[in-house]
Amino acid sequence: MTRTRTRSRIYWRDRGGQRRGYGDFRDYADVGGGREALILPGQKVATTDPVVAEKLAVDRLKVLEERRRGRALLGVERQVGLAEFAEYHLVQKARTGQFTEQWLAAVEKHLRTALDYLGAERDLASIRVADIQKYAGYMQQLPNGRGGTLSGGSVRKYLNSLSNLYRRAVAESVVPPGYNPVAALIEKPTAGRREARWLEVHEAALLLESARSHRPERPEMAQPHLYPIVATFLLTGGRESEVLGLEVEDVSFDRKVIAFRPNRWRRLKTSTSHRSVPLWPQLEEILRPYVFGGSSPPGSLLFPSVRGPHESMITDLRKALDAIAVRAGWKAGEIRTKMFRHTYCAARLQTLDRGAPVSDYTVARELGHGGRAMVERVYGHLGQIRHRSEVVEYRVEQYADVLGERLAALRAQADQG
Structure with missing residues (x-):
């Protein structure tokens, strides 16, 4: 590289009464070059020293040429900015028809957050693991709309959306093969599972009773079908999206089953998630008047927003959930839908199938798993109250003695309301 070639790229501008050096690297635009201030590390403005300017220009050229050689060697076809590829990525996802509008909107929100932090015009191949680490730290400070900040699980969803974008970029030769700074950060060994929270049968009965008698002071805060929603969670073991995405036609009162199947509202997690579970008598008692009564769902969704x-x-x-939990003696934040899946599994394992204890495999299939391993390792819990029954049910009258003052306090609140 000749000195003349480097000097020809340097030009000067008057800034604050001083001439400051800039470099013209627009012929390297494919690897991020452009008109750039020549700034020493640790400084915020362009240098005024011609010797320093030449040194900075030489160093910048080396970086750009190395980047271009790397692209040619690895078969990377072109430079693409984050915003441009994010838009393309979302369009391609939508065209497949495999994703709901709700899912696409969530991914768009995740990617827009990344654009705001990392830079819309940032070259995909220039983003490093260190950038993603800082981005993850930034997200942990973002408000969640409920007075707190984003949880670790929410941050991971944002990162997964960005990682999925990089997988497409690799497939289309926009970045080098295997280049995914997000996966390099999040795909690490995790700590062992903690014991999941779940509800004993009598606790589930108390929570269900709280949902049944709940009458919020502000009518606009009411969830008109909260009671059948909570009952469906507790009496099917469905995942959150599975239950909230149920359609009316998924409930068969004739065959006494509820079908979890993919539809236009949501996908299912795995192929084994497509399944039918028993419509237990208690759930039928709750759903039948809801479906055929005056508050019946107006459209196809069983529980529409x-x-x-x-x-x-x-x-x-x-x-x-916080509202009905506090009424029944729990703290806000203690009751979440994930617990209901564990609760159903624990209760189902106590039931009889034609006089014999139900098999782990049957329970696993009802939860949407291909084998019994998840039941044995994760979802199976042994409660303090042992019972054997032909059905899964949480009837508060059966546990009035156990619940004692908690049930009395709940009923007193209902009487006052």
Whole structure:
């Protein structure tokens, strides 16, 4: 590289009464070059020293040429900015028809957050693991809309959306093969599982009774079908999206089953998630008047959101769950839908199938798993109250003695309401 070639790239501008050096690297635009201030490390403004400017220009050229050689060697076809590829990525996802509008909107939100922090024009191949680490730290400070900040699980969802974008970029030779700074950060060994929280049968009965008698002071805060929603969670073991995405036609009162199957509202997690579970007598008693009564769902969704002019899935039950949990003696935040899946499994394992204890495999299939391993390792819990029954049910009258003052306090609240 000749000195003349480097000097020809340097030009000067008057800034604050001083001439400051800039470099013209627009012929390296494919690898991020452009008109750039020549700034020493640790400084914030361009240098005024011609010797330093030449040194900085030489160093910058080396970086750009190395980047271009790397692209040619690895078969990377072109430079693409983060915003440009994010838009393309979302369009391609939508065209497949495999994703719901709700899912696409969530991914768009995740990627927009990345654009705001990392830079919309940032070259995909220039983002490093260190950048993603800082981005993850930034997200942990973002408000969650409920007075707190994003949880670790929410941050991981944001990172997964960005990682998925990089997988497409690799497949289309926009970045080098295997280049994914997000996966390099999040795909690490995790600590062993902690004992999951779940409800004893009598606790589930108390929570269900709280949902049945709940009458919020502010009518606009009411979830009109909270009681059948909680009952469906507790009496099917369905995942959150599975239950909230149920359609009316998924409930068969004739065959006494509820079908979890993919539809236009949501996908299922795995192929074994497509399944039918028993419509237990208690759940039928709750759903039948709901489906055929005056508060029946107006569209195809069994539990539609009351927000917005168009039919859509409920996206967040946390405030409603907090309301019924506090009434029944729990603290806000202690009751979440994940617990209901564990609760159903524990209760189901106590039932009889034609007089014999139900098999782990049957329970696993009802949960949507291909084998019994998850039941044995994760979802199976042994309660303090042992019972044997032909059905899964949580009837508060059966546990009035055990619940004692908690049930009395709940009923007193209902009488006052």
